[in-house]
Amino acid sequence: xxxxxxxxxxxxxxxxxxxxxxxxxxxxxxxxxxxxxxxxxxxxxxxxxxxxxxxxxxxxxxxxxxxxxxxxxxxxxxxxxxxxxxxxxxxxxxxxxxxxxxxxxxxxxxxxxxxxxxxxxxxxxxxxxxxxxxxxxxxxxxxxxxxxxxxxxxxxxxxxxxxxxxxxxxxxxxxxxxxxxxxxxxxxxxxxxxxxxxxxxxxxxxxxxxxxxxxxxxxxxxxxxxxxxxxxxxxxxxxxxxxxxxxxxxxxxxxxxxxxxxxxxxxxxxxxxxxxxxxxxxxxxxxxxxxxxxxxxxxxxxxxxxxxxxxxxxxxxxxxxxxxxxxxxxxxxxxxxxxxxxxxxxxxxxxxxxxxxxx
Amino acid sequence: xxxxxxxxxxxxxxxxxxxxxxxxxxxxxxxxxxxxxxxxxxxxxxxxxxxxxxxxxxxxxxxxxxxxxxxxxxxxxxxxxxxxxxxxxxxxxxxxxxxxxxxxxxxxxxxxxxxxxxxxxxxxxxxxxxxxxxxxxxxxxxxxxxxxxxxxxxxxxxxxxxxxxxxxxxxxxxxxxxxxxxxxxxxxxxxxxxxxxxxxxxxxxxxxxxxxxxxxxxxxxxxxxxxxxxxxxxxxxxxxxxxxxxxxxxxxxxxxxxxxxxxxxxxxxxxxxxxxxxxxxxxxxxxxxxxxxxxxxxxxxxxxxxxxxxxxxxxxxxxxxxxxxxxxxxxxxxxxxxxxxxxxxxxxxxxxxxxxxxx
Numbered sequence: 001x002x003x004x005x006x007x008x009x010x011x012x013x014x015x016x017x018x019x020x021x022x023x024x025x026x027x028x029x030x031x032x033x034x035x036x037x038x039x040x041x042x043x044x045x046x047x048x049x050x051x052x053x054x055x056x057x058x059x060x061x062x063x064x065x066x067x068x069x070x071x072x073x074x075x076x077x078x079x080x081x082x083x084x085x086x087x088x089x090x091x092x093x094x095x096x097x098x099x100x101x102x103x104x105x106x107x108x109x110x111x112x113x114x115x116x117x118x119x120x121x122x123x124x125x126x127x128x129x130x131x132x133x134x135x136x137x138x139x140x141x142x143x144x145x146x147x148x149x150x151x152x153x154x155x156x157x158x159x160x161x162x163x164x165x166x167x168x169x170x171x172x173x174x175x176x177x178x179x180x181x182x183x184x185x186x187x188x189x190x191x192x193x194x195x196x197x198x199x200x201x202x203x204x205x206x207x208x209x210x211x212x213x214x215x216x217x218x219x220x221x222x223x224x225x226x227x228x229x230x231x232x233x234x235x236x237x238x239x240x241x242x243x244x245x246x247x248x249x250x251x252x253x254x255x256x257x258x259x260x261x262x263x264x265x266x267x268x269x270x271x272x273x274x275x276x277x278x279x280x281x282x283x284x285x286x287x288x289x290x291x292x293x294x295x296x297x298x299x300x301x302x303x304x305x306x307x308x309x310x311x312x313x314x315x316x317x318x319x320x321x322x323x324x325x326x327x328x329x330x331x332x333x334x335x336x337x338x339x340x341x342x343x344x345x346x347x348x349x350x351x352x353x354x355x356x357x358x359x
Numbered sequence: 360x361x362x363x364x365x366x367x368x369x370x371x372x373x374x375x376x377x378x379x380x381x382x383x384x385x386x387x388x389x390x391x392x393x394x395x396x397x398x399x400x401x402x403x404x405x406x407x408x409x410x411x412x413x414x415x416x417x418x419x420x421x422x423x424x425x426x427x428x429x430x431x432x433x434x435x436x437x438x439x440x441x442x443x444x445x446x447x448x449x450x451x452x453x454x455x456x457x458x459x460x461x462x463x464x465x466x467x468x469x470x471x472x473x474x475x476x477x478x479x480x481x482x483x484x485x486x487x488x489x490x491x492x493x494x495x496x497x498x499x500x501x502x503x504x505x506x507x508x509x510x511x512x513x514x515x516x517x518x519x520x521x522x523x524x525x526x527x528x529x530x531x532x533x534x535x536x537x538x539x540x541x542x543x544x545x546x547x548x549x550x551x552x553x554x555x556x557x558x559x560x561x562x563x564x565x566x567x568x569x570x571x572x573x574x575x576x577x578x579x580x581x582x583x584x585x586x587x588x589x590x591x592x593x594x595x596x597x598x599x600x601x602x603x604x605x606x607x608x609x610x611x612x613x614x615x616x617x618x619x620x621x622x623x624x625x626x627x628x629x630x631x632x633x634x635x636x637x638x639x640x641x642x643x644x645x646x647x648x649x650x651x652x653x654x655x656x657x658x659x660x661x662x663x664x665x666x667x668x669x670x671x672x673x674x675x676x677x678x679x680x681x682x683x684x685x686x687x688x689x690x691x692x693x694x695x696x697x698x699x700x701x702x703x704x705x706x707x708x709x710x711x712x713x714x715x716x717x718x
Contacts, residue, residue: 170546174595186607187529187666189583190570196586196604200562207556211549224548227555228599229592236533236587236607236636245555248545248595277595307546330544 004031006039008111012344013091016104020084020093026074026132029053033073036126039107045114046124049149053128054138056149059113059121065290066121068155068319069109069351070139070310071102072130079335092338097327101339102158105326105347109355118355123152130310134279139313147317154290155314156351160327163343163350165295166305167219167322169312171281173249173260174228177202178272183234183241192239196232199243202271203227206247209267214252217286219304221252225267246276250306253281282312285320294322297354363390365398367470371703372450375463379443379452385433385495388412388487392432395485398466404473405483408508412487413497415508418472418480424649425480426714427514427678428468429498429669430461431489438694451697456686460698461517464685464706468714477714482511489669493638498672506676513649514673515710519686522702522709524654525664526578526681528671530640532608532619533587536561537631542593542600551598555591558602561630562586565606568626573611576645578663580611584626605635609665612640641671644679653681656713 006018024032033053040046046057053073075095084093091101106124113122127138134140142150179199184192212223225247232243247268251260257280265273285291286302295302305311305323314321326343365377383391392412399405405416412432434454443452450460465483472481486497493499501509538558543551571582584606591602606627610619616639624632644650645661654661664670664682673680685702 172546172596185666186583186585186587187531187609188581189585189609190581194565194585196589197562197566199589200559200566203556203559203562206553207559222547222549224545226545226548226553226598227591228545228595228597230555230558230589230602231592232586233588233590233605236605237531238587239585240587243589246592246595250546250548307544 004035006035006107008039008043008107012104012108012348013086013341015107016091016096016101016339016344017084017086019100019103020095021082023078023082024074024095025077026129029073029128033126033128036073040110043111043114046110051142051145052138054142055126056142057110057124061117061121063119063121066123066152068123068125068150068152068314069106069158070125070127070155071099071106071158072127072138073103074129074131076131076333081335081337089341090338091341092336094337096339097160097337098332099159099325099327101327101344102160102325105344105351106158108348109351112352113355116356120355122355123150125150139310143313143317150317152319154288154294155311155319155321156294157309157311157321157323158325159309159323160325160329160332161323162328163326163346165298165302165322165324167217167284167286167302168253168282169305169307169309169323170221170223170253171251171255171257171260172279172308173251173264173275174277175247175249175264176274176276177245177247177268178274179243180272181239181241184239186237186239189239195240195243199230199232199245202245202268205267212252214254216252216254217284219284219302221304222306223252224250251281253283256280279308280312281308282315282321288320291320291322294354298324298350363394365394365466367398367402367466371463371467371707372445372700374466375450375455375460375698375703376443376445378459378462379454380441382437382441383433383454384436385488385491388432392485392487395432399469402470402473405469410501410504411497413501414485415501416469416483420476420480422478422480425482425511427482427484427509427511427673428465428517429484429486429514430458430465430517431486431497432462433488433490435490435692440694440696448700449697450700451695453696455698456519456696457691458518458684458686460686460703461519461684464703464710465517467707468710471711472714475715479714481714482509484509498669502672502676509676511678513647513653514670514678514680516668516670516680516682517684518668518682519684519688519691520682521687522685522705524657524661524681524683526576526643526645526661527612527641528664528666528668528682529580529582529612530610530614530616530619531638531667532610532623532634533636534606534608534623535633535635536604536606536627537633538602539631540598540600543598545596545598548598554599554602558589558591558604561604561627564626571611573613575611575613576643578643578661580663581665582611583609610640612642615639638667639671640667641674641680647679650679650681653713657683657709
């Protein structure tokens with residue numbers, strides 16, 4: 001068959017493999033989006049909308065509840081890890097884990113609902129550009145251009161979560177903390193002020209940091225405040241006049257963006273702090289009936305999500321959302337990225353059962 | 360006249376200007392070395408030796424004492440600061456200060472000793488590649504290939520020193536101090552060990568450093584121990600597993616290289632320290648009769664040299680040496696490099712008088 005064509009009648013492992021073998025590094029999602037659009041269009045029972053290389057496919061069965069299931073189509077750059085390779089129950093290759101396994105499960109569900117009408121209306125979102133600057137993110141763009149298309153009672157983001165529900169997500173914020181000194185020749189260092197030395201007390205504060213670990217809806221989040229980069233220096237014989245510490249604050253979803261910023265500014269009081277990036281977290285929302293029902297349906301196990309994910313996009317729209325997808329997120333963005341076929345099959349079965357109302 | 364030709368009958372300012380207008384960025388000294396060789400060769404009373412683009416010119420008058428006078432011919436890279444420009448008693452342009460003014464004084468002295476036999480035998484060394492890695496340094500090479508050519512009782516290095524004697528020089532040593540942690544995703548930072556945070560106590564030690572300021576031959580040196588660079592970081596979402604602090608130790612000439620290294624290793628005890636560069640200092644040697652006589656002859660004022668200079672090359676050979684040259688070293692390597700014509704004339708006069716024995 002045409003390598004760019006997707007066979008929705010194939011099993012979920014084969015379909016994952018087909019998706020993986022269509023290269024789709026961020027900003028190069030046209031081919032995969034075309035293939036998804038053609039495959040979904042052939043099913044007949046879905047209403048399709050395309051925005052750039054983002055495809056939205058909706059059922060319209062008049063059910064009292066609607067669920068969004070979302071996954072991104074892009075991958076990080078190639079790292080000599082294509083084409084895919086199936087070995088001993090594990091599928092290897094770029095995108096297997098992050099997150100074409102999840103996309104394949106979504107496609108199987110979309111194909112399935114034709115003959116097996118679900119109890120809930122469904123909105124599938126296959127979107128572009130998740131792995132790059134959020135300005136390009138297809139899901140974020142939809143929240144602004146077409147919020148009605150995303151309207152729902154509950155959302156499932158199929159990011160890898162070891163096939164276990166991970167609820168909410170922590171926010172992430174980046175700041176540059178800058179110290180300023182005065183240059184001089186290092187042979188007469190006492191004529192200058194060493195900006196790198198001035199960074200010592202900043203690092204001392206970071207060493208003294210005690211993480212906030214709030215419990216929300218029974219889940220314990222765990223914040224982190226870390227230098228992820230440091231740079232300073234003019235030349236080997238010059239006392240440096242600037243040092244910049246790049247700090248990443250991962251904050252629990254009980255803080256707003258403004259509260260996170262206030263905390264960081266207070267923490268680094270006396271220093272020049274510039275916010276360079278900010279993304280709010282998402283509350284787990286496990287008190288909402290739709291979320292509670294989903295967690296129960298998939299077996300009751302639920303963990304907090306420490307990393308930031310696009311569930312926060314749904315939170316902005318007031319839609320409770322969880323992460324639930326095949327693959328271990330520790331292998332995302334690694335050369336040896338892979339997904340166990342058992343995860344793919346488990347996610348497909350659990351979701352089908354839940355949607356079919358037989359769980 | 361040919362712009363590549365030097366007129367030794369011109370005054371020292373004009374001669375400096377001629378030298379400056381022959382571009383001679385390090386590794387491109389052929390033209391200027393040729394011009395110096397031709398000009399000195401035409402004088403007839405000097406024995407010339409050429410090694411690469413380094414020219415040695417010696418008198419052989421059978422005097423009881425021999426003095427080496429040395430200057431490098433290369434400059435740092437162009438910075439839109441050529442050709443030279445004479446304005447209000449100041450000569451501007453690349454190399455005016457560092458150190459073609461000194462070279463011009465040397466050429467004038469070499470020309471002068473034909474008609475006015477000096478009390479001391481003289482060895483002039485015009486050398487290549489001082490502004491780059493010391494492996495290329497023409498004077499250093501001579502100390503290894505032709506130490507006999509450099510044999511002398513006293514040496515004057517005509518590096519800019521505001522036309523005042525600066526004695527000895529401090530040593531310089533570079534080390535990398537490295538901390539090692541363990542990578543993890545910054546969303547689960549407690550699974551890693553942050554190497555940048557581990558650098559905090561290293562910077563704290565540097566902040567607590569108290570400089571050693573020994574007085575030697577009446578001159579007070581002033582050490583310095585400084586971070587001149589710091590780097591660490593893998594990506595904005597990764598806990599970094601390495602941080603490197605580049606440290607420059609400027610040490611007084613009462614410490615040997617081995618003692619300097621022992622001090623630094625002791626100072627950073629518990630950390631991984633790698634020596635990346637080392638150059639010994641030079642004792643002022645003002646207790647030596649030749650040095651004492653020179654200082655008296657030029658008026659008695661003498662300061663310690665904090666920076667490292669090639670006087671240390673002479674120290675290695677057991678020859679007392681001082682820095683004495685036109686120009687303010689603060690303007691070396693600056694775009695607006697310049698030298699007062701009064702410095703040029705003063706240095707020429709003082710040295711002529713001393714050599715002529717009339718001082």
